[in-house]
Amino acid sequence: MSRKHGDWPLWEVFIRSRQGLSHKHVGSLHAADEAMALENARDVYTRRMEGLSIWVVPASAITASSPTEKDVMFDPANDKVYRHPTFYKLPDEIKNM
Secondary structure: OOOOHHHOOEEEEEEEEOOOOOOEEEEEEEOOOHHHHHHHHHHHHOOOOOEEEEEEEEHHHOOOOOHHHHHHHOOOHHHOHHHOHHHOOOOOOOOOO
16 A cells, blocks of 8 residues: 555755765655655756765654754853863964964
8 A cells, every 4th residue: 555645754855065075955855765765856956966965864853953942052152161272281382373
């Protein structure tokens, strides 16, 4: 028994361009399985041969923070002194850092 298109899971698509070093989210699509998701992502998001690599991830596998939690999630690093460059002692031989 095959599922209707509307029952197919949602996949998030990430493409690494020929000039890029990292994958970028380019969109979403519905597909029955990962093979179909890869093929559809190639057909929809790399029409001009600009892609070097494609990742497809089930949207249900992604955990994301909420914009309403931004203050808690991304609070300033002032309480993390080890992140400040003044925490480290540099050798005298290093002149330009």
